[in-house]
Amino acid sequence: MNTIPARVISVSRCVVPALLLMCVALPFLFMGRPDIFGADSGENRVPAPLPSIPQSLVDYLKIPKAFDSYVYDNFGMRNLLIEANARLKYGLLGVSFSRKVLVGRNGWLFHNNHRDMLDYSGLGDVSEQDLRRWRIVLEERGDWLKLKHIVFGVAVAPTKQSIYAEFMPAHLGPRSKGSALDRLSAHMAGKSDVVFLDLRSALRAAKTNHQVYFKTDSHWNFHGALAGYEHIARAFPEIFDPQHILDYPDLVAAQGSYRTNLPAMLGMKGTEKTTRFERRDGWLARSIKSDDGDGGLKRRTGITRISEIDDPSLKRGLFIVDSFYGWNSQFFAEHFQRLVAVNRFNYGWKLKDAFPAEIIAAEKPDIVLMQFVEGHLGNCSKPECLASPGIESNPPEVRQARLQRLFAESRQAPGHLQVVEVVRTREPMARVRGGPATEPAWRVVFAGMAAGQHRSGPYLLRIRVEADEELLIRSAFSRKSACLDRQEVTDIQVHAGISELLLCADGLDHNGKTELRVIGNAGAVRFLAAEAVAHPDL
Template identity: 30%
Template sequence: MTRLSRFFDLVLIAGFLAGLLFPLLVLRGHSTSVTEKRALAPLPSWPASAEELMTFPSTFEKWFDDHFGGRHRLVQAYHLMALALGSSGTPRVLVGSKGWLYYTDPNDGNNVEDYRRTDPLTPQELERWRLVLETKASWLKSQGIAYLFLVVPNKHTIYPEYYPSRIRVRGERSRLDQFMDAMHGSDVPVMDLREPLRQAKIFGPLYHKTDSHWNALGAALAANLILEKLGSLDPGIHGQRFGVDDFSWHSTPGGDLARMLSLSSLLREVRVPVIRPGRLRCAPKVPEPVLDAEDPDLVITTCRSEGKSAVVFRDSFFTGLRPFFSEHFTRTVYTTALPEIDTLEQFVRMYAPDVVLEERVERYLKVLPKAPDSSSEPYRALLEARRPRALNVP
């Protein structure tokens, strides 16, 4: 064996050992993964019993799998290769055409089957929706409070043209179609934003390409429609209108879907609308304490010295809408708590709003509200409203 061959053998051995030791030498100490939106496995304590000794190897392996050095780069490389092949490395993200990504977590609204219209709501589920919303609306009306139920369209509902062509629509009606049919003829004010947003696409993108949510322009146009509707329910509510000229366009890192692929720095958003300085007349102030111990997502904004107040039961879509909505009210309470009837009563008695707005993204129509308790005050208000009145015949 020559000295040169021995040298290369030693280099090979050293490289092999370095490859084994490198992940241990640069371990990551993070407790959560922003890209994967989950808690990372914690480092297990040294086993103090025979039972803990039996489970120690598996718990240590889970910790190592989540923290070894270079993991993020390897995950990123994997997603890049999958994207180059027109595919996605996670079941939560679907790769469409022209750089569009869609949220498809099967455990969070079952978006793909909703798009295909193969996972409809049953007649019983639709009846549940109608009964609960009518119960809320009837009770709030008896309290002198305006109520509006808002459905935010799924991204694929407004931009189906970029959805993968291999996924075909099979059913005739979507869940939102079913829901609107079921609410037809009801006294509950329900807003369907689909057609106005489809028509507004000519002004520019309304949803992010690499995020599951609408952008600021889409949220602002929705705010126009919401304030107009609320004004018809309560003449004391006035809203300014926002248009395309109120925004400038910027490039930003990719959104939540890009982060799920660990590619937010590479999949940038090229056209992101940002409201021009000074266009919002009232910068919403969030009073302290911002967070409530029992509701960590509770946010209260204050803007005007006089006027109406509102409570908004919302999901993540209302985060982008909040700046445009808050400035029209003296105080707005935002909560992600599910607005079951007993929860609604608590918020009304605590904050005494003039308006209650309940917002749901389209995919969450699959999450049914709890049926009203027949002995509750809101349900009795509904029965009283439905009771036929005797005619006063002279």
């Protein structure tokens, strides 16, 4: 037997400590150099800065979190380690380490938005109330634009999994019941005259000839975008001259590569070959630099792209879009002397799905078109959804437009009631929603209600008031309010002067009475006239 030299034992004992020390010390020593031995991580965000020395107790309390963020974003060799992680998990095990990416079949990646996947699996919980909310928001926009003689349309681009379900993991499909888009399409077709375009059929048709979505990006590619554009353009012949709608013969294809977003979400660099199009005789539209370069205009207004053609005979357009527009914007731009695109869907702009009435008023377009991806529907609680619950998607003047149409449609119908008496009282009929029980109220008494005409459903009230200052008039006071349940207008801001306002009231009692409350100085407003109508869509 031979003995083991002590030096050998000592050296062997140093191995693991040395490895551990090296592994933790290198990222420490290279702190601030996350890109050493590795490229940009493609995370689409600004890394956290080193926190400054705390000046107050509040600053002190924030230090650990701020420093954590700094270390997380800046430790040495970070990007290399992240990419190694992605390569190991995706390359070796075929799994995604990011919850935001779903690994499909044959190398296809999908954006794993929980809401979208519930919808895709047929587990989405879109209620009748959701459908109604979406319809009302779109109808209000359409009616407001119609008053201004502007064409309005809505086009919904499908999510990638709607078109390429065959590359989704088998257990996630097929749908057992309709998706949100299926249900909204049916709902809109039966109840609304808003032009509502479901682009799935166009994309499925185009799919037979070309791949219409990127394999590793969440968006459609230029083929898909072209199919979407054509479908939309043919639906509005008054805006898009059918002779000038672009198609493959008008375009020259060129191969290019595109850095796709889903591998970046996995921490890898990923590019995909794609076909880009050039117009055979050159693009007419040119992009206008609309910003000062720091993204300020985009943040303030959501305006992402402006293009112009020096031809006053062409129409003007305003598109409300999401990121899918990036691929078909050039095609649309060829039809307009000026085309402005506003993106308010993306949460990054923090503008929610707010209707850009002020930009429309300034731009005076001939058409307002909404083009967004199916994912903005669904059982949605986030602000980037269409008509997200709890968010006023439309400004008051736009909300009034639909009520004006409903009022006009019902005015001649039986059941139109004229006010006979307005009583001011400090003793409301019902408990007040969000105000003290002594809040000033009006009892509005209508005449003309014959026996048996009493209707429990909501009424549409048109009131005329004169106010000395700004205040709020409210018509719904309980959680069980039918008007609130149906997403109708129940609160309305009254400005100084004479105003004519429309709002939904839950119902008249047997004596033809309903109640309105004044939130603010009740003495500053005078009631001039009121009418009530019933409408089947209320």
